[in-house]
Amino acid sequence: ExxxxxxxxxxxxxxxxxxxxxxxxxxxxxxxxxxxxxxGDYFTCPHFRKGFExxxxxxxxxxxxxxxxxxxxxxxxFRE
Numbered sequence: 001e002x003x004x005x006x007x008x009x010x011x012x013x014x015x016x017x018x019x020x021x022x023x024x025x026x027x028x029x030x031x032x033x034x035x036x037x038x039x040g041d042y043f044t045c046p047h048f049r050k051g052f053e054x055x056x057x058x059x060x061x062x063x064x065x066x067x068x069x070x071x072x073x074x075x076x077x078f079r080e
Contacts, residue, residue, distance in 0.1 A: 006051050010058045023061030031067055043073040049080075 013021050030040035042048045055062055066074055 003050060006054060010054060014058050023063050024055060025063035028066045043077040
């Protein structure tokens with residue numbers, strides 16, 4: 001768990017298919033009465049930001065899936 005685990009997973013995936021792996025998809029849909037993920041604060045979490053920044057180091061994109069009410073926080077996250 002943590003940053004070391006993330007870097008290990010990214011490195012192994014990238015090494016196994018360097019020309020095929022283009023990005024990471026993570027379903028961030030959060031609605032308390034219909035949870036697709038266990039929390040709704042990823043866009044304000046410093047650990048999530050650090051992990052997101054690792055994607056650039058590996059030349060990977062982030063495929064975002066969220067609910068409409070999360071768009072404002074997502075826009076602020078990507079502006080920073």
